[in-house]
Amino acid sequence: MACTCNAHNQEKYQQLDAVIAEYIDQPGSLINVLHKAQGIFGYLPEEVQAYIAEKMDIPLSEIYGVVTFYALFTTEPKGKYNFNVCLGTACYVKGSGKILERVEKELGIKLNETSADGLFSIEACRCVGACGLAPVMTVNGEVYGRLTPDKVPAIIQKYKDLEANN
Amino acid sequence: MEMVNVIIDGKAVEVEKGSTVLQAAQKAGVHIPTLCYLKDVNAIGACRVCLVEVKGAKALQPSCVYPVSEGLEVHTNTAKVREARKAVVELLLSNHPADCLTCVRSGNCELQSLARQLGIREIRFEGEKNTFPIDDRSLAIVRDPNKCILCRRCIATCQKVQGVSILGTINRGFNSTVGPAFMHPLDDINCALCGQCINACPVGALSEKDDTAKVWDALADENKHCVVQFSPAVRIAISEEFGIPMGAISTGKTVAALRRLGFDKVFDTNWSADLTIMEEGTELLHRIQNGGVLPQITSCSPGWIKYCEHHYPDQLDHLSSAKSPQQMFGAIVKTYYAQKAGVDPATIFSCSVMPCTAKKYECARPEMNSSGYRDVDCVITVREVARMIRQTGINLAELPEEECDSPLGVGTGAGTIFGATGGVMEAALRTVYEVVTGKTLEKVDFEEVRGMEGIKEATVDLDGTPVKVAVVHTLANAKKMMDKVRAGEADYAFIEIMACPGGCVGGGGTPIVNSLTRTILPTDYRAIRGLGLYEDDKNLPLRKSHENPFIKAVYAEFLGEPLSHKSHELLHTTYTPRIKYNLNWNK
Numbered sequence: 001m002a003c004t005c006n007a008h009n010q011e012k013y014q015q016l017d018a019v020i021a022e023y024i025d026q027p028g029s030l031i032n033v034l035h036k037a038q039g040i041f042g043y044l045p046e047e048v049q050a051y052i053a054e055k056m057d058i059p060l061s062e063i064y065g066v067v068t069f070y071a072l073f074t075t076e077p078k079g080k081y082n083f084n085v086c087l088g089t090a091c092y093v094k095g096s097g098k099i100l101e102r103v104e105k106e107l108g109i110k111l112n113e114t115s116a117d118g119l120f121s122i123e124a125c126r127c128v129g130a131c132g133l134a135p136v137m138t139v140n141g142e143v144y145g146r147l148t149p150d151k152v153p154a155i156i157q158k159y160k161d162l163e164a165n166n
Numbered sequence: 167m168e169m170v171n172v173i174i175d176g177k178a179v180e181v182e183k184g185s186t187v188l189q190a191a192q193k194a195g196v197h198i199p200t201l202c203y204l205k206d207v208n209a210i211g212a213c214r215v216c217l218v219e220v221k222g223a224k225a226l227q228p229s230c231v232y233p234v235s236e237g238l239e240v241h242t243n244t245a246k247v248r249e250a251r252k253a254v255v256e257l258l259l260s261n262h263p264a265d266c267l268t269c270v271r272s273g274n275c276e277l278q279s280l281a282r283q284l285g286i287r288e289i290r291f292e293g294e295k296n297t298f299p300i301d302d303r304s305l306a307i308v309r310d311p312n313k314c315i316l317c318r319r320c321i322a323t324c325q326k327v328q329g330v331s332i333l334g335t336i337n338r339g340f341n342s343t344v345g346p347a348f349m350h351p352l353d354d355i356n357c358a359l360c361g362q363c364i365n366a367c368p369v370g371a372l373s374e375k376d377d378t379a380k381v382w383d384a385l386a387d388e389n390k391h392c393v394v395q396f397s398p399a400v401r402i403a404i405s406e407e408f409g410i411p412m413g414a415i416s417t418g419k420t421v422a423a424l425r426r427l428g429f430d431k432v433f434d435t436n437w438s439a440d441l442t443i444m445e446e447g448t449e450l451l452h453r454i455q456n457g458g459v460l461p462q463i464t465s466c467s468p469g470w471i472k473y474c475e476h477h478y479p480d481q482l483d484h485l486s487s488a489k490s491p492q493q494m495f496g497a498i499v500k501t502y503y504a505q506k507a508g509v510d511p512a513t514i515f516s517c518s519v520m521p522c523t524a525k526k527y528e529c530a531r532p533e534m535n536s537s538g539y540r541d542v543d544c545v546i547t548v549r550e551v552a553r554m555i556r557q558t559g560i561n562l563a564e565l566p567e568e569e570c571d572s573p574l575g576v577g578t579g580a581g582t583i584f585g586a587t588g589g590v591m592e593a594a595l596r597t598v599y600e601v602v603t604g605k606t607l608e609k610v611d612f613e614e615v616r617g618m619e620g621i622k623e624a625t626v627d628l629d630g631t632p633v634k635v636a637v638v639h640t641l642a643n644a645k646k647m648m649d650k651v652r653a654g655e656a657d658y659a660f661i662e663i664m665a666c667p668g669g670c671v672g673g674g675g676t677p678i679v680n681s682l683t684r685t686i687l688p689t690d691y692r693a694i695r696g697l698g699l700y701e702d703d704k705n706l707p708l709r710k711s712h713e714n715p716f717i718k719a720v721y722a723e724f725l726g727e728p729l730s731h732k733s734h735e736l737l738h739t740t741y742t743p744r745i746k747y748n749l750n751w752n753k
Binding site for chain 1: 321325331332333334335336337338346347348746747748
């Protein structure tokens, strides 16, 4: 979830200012700025896009067009633990569709959704470069390979336990 | 200019280097069908309707973006070309609602014309259709993305002509659509509601909010006293809706038609344009004499006002406090006129016919109720009034010329030119000159403030005092001027700003001029309409606002003098700072 703490938010905008300052004189650098902004905020909400629009003097409609064109940009906050199921060719023929279904069922949310408590979200991708381990899923970058649907609940439990112990 | 020789369909033609095949074809008298192309606004090769065979090229090429080169040989009418164009349009139709019979653009839809031109008799491709929500929340503009063919003409217009960039492409592939960022309703954002996007749209994806039903209801209501005003530009623009040549004046016929629709009184916004000059001109003199905020900027164009409130909220004190002619008229109808005619203002239905979509929004602004009632009850555009006239079976072209009713029915030539860019300035100068100098202005034509140049400047000699003025049209040019004003670099006394290209004659509520017509007309259609207004001005017996006897009467009988207490109450207004974007980080 986005931090609502003002000081923390201010810090993020200061980081964004530095990114914009780095790219402002380079034509065609909007995608770089958006990419880094998403790294800072976790997603690209309206106020972040509007901020970039104002600071870079680019129409908000154009920025929103770029954000919605590229699948890697998201306007929704990601969960603290982001499940990314590979639906690339190798994983798909090895049954990653069933993995995704099971993740959705166990977490009670659909693809591209975030759970109400902000802990979990599900995404799909088109190859993580680990086809030898297909079907593959990552959670916050940690790779889980040679999956079967029945292995999914234990992985989810791991993150629930982690959260409970925090 | 370097020239190149090309051959279009066997015909040799010499064109300027840098031209496109489409332009060369036009010069050769060959009309290549287009869809996403809009002269001077959009040439992006997106729709592929203008495909042609270029000798030596592997694939068919879009002629609107393909540059000419020496010896280029092009065929625009081969079987391969015809089949390709047909397939392109069929694919567009496969994801387009086939509701032509009831569509607002039926009869002047460019997609419909293309389907007819290409002989499409069935839609071979059946598949998924987009279902996007319709945005009909604003008072001025309706957006139906399901009818959108993604030509991007509206986007280019909003971005390049108006510089506001409300519209953009959203998503990708089959889910692509056109709309404002975050799909916000136009109502909620910094859209000026100028309606230029409607004029650019080839189909029914963008249209005016249709208020004709409200007007019919009022006309049918025996207890209502229905009063109508029509603006300067309407008398020109309406001609095209009824087959009268572009730029021809139809004042008398418009009056006759409105009377036949059932209005109790038909009045002329030219009258209140004259009233605006009295108030705004006097305000200007006051500002000059008393060290007020200068430059003073005109406030007739509600699209411009809304733009200024969103984008230059710190500069609102430059705006003349004078209401627009429409709103002055509304306030006077329910006070002065009601008293004079012995009509209860509560029963008056005050309608206005405008070349403008933003006027629909203006009349609903909360402060526009100084008569004690809503000053103007309903605004319909030229397109809507033409629709109403057609519904009655009347052909406006065949009607006799009739005169407006008294006392708000006489306007001067100064009022009539309000409809063209530079007109308000010229009208103001005619009056201000005579008021300041006490002399008669011999040459009433101020040629230097006329014409289609984006920003015009002039210095007028008021008996030894030079007064610098500027005239601006389109919001993109307004931005340039306002940046100067904000920086304190605009050393003008008075600036006229109109939101739409060419002024009101190019308004978002005027008849839609399709892409082909725009291409083949010898000059900008808004310039042609504007010249019609200057012709009207030349032929009117009175050409200075302060000479209008009915303006003199309203001051003598009711208002007192310009900027009197009563004038301030009824004819002047205030503005509201608004936000450009919803910036939470700003708070």
